[in-house]
Amino acid sequence: MRGALAVPIRCTTTSALIVQNGAPTRPERVDTIDGIFLEGRKRHLQPFDVHIEFIGATSPIAVRLSGSFLMFDTDDETKPGQIVNVRAELSADVKVKTAK
DSSP, rough: OOOOOOOOOOOSSSSEEEEEOOSSSSSOOOOSOOOOTTTTTTEEEEEEEEEEEEEEESEEEEEEEEEEEEETTTTOOOOOOOEEEEEEEEOOOOOOOOOO
């Protein structure tokens, strides 16, 4: 999986990002490129209630991701999303943007 996540995070030993989109009465698709795509772009995991932990002060850092996503089939927009639980630990290269 390749991708980019632009998040303002200080270079500390551990930082966290929490995404909570409330409890939907019906899993609803949001027109966004945020999330995780699987099987090319066939399945879209849209963040619902997710905790992301960034561990390390120098590149590469460890990224721990856990929580619930809404999974949609991008080939059939009429199908409702399913809530799926995801847990992963990834390694990420960090690019530091310097002020000019």
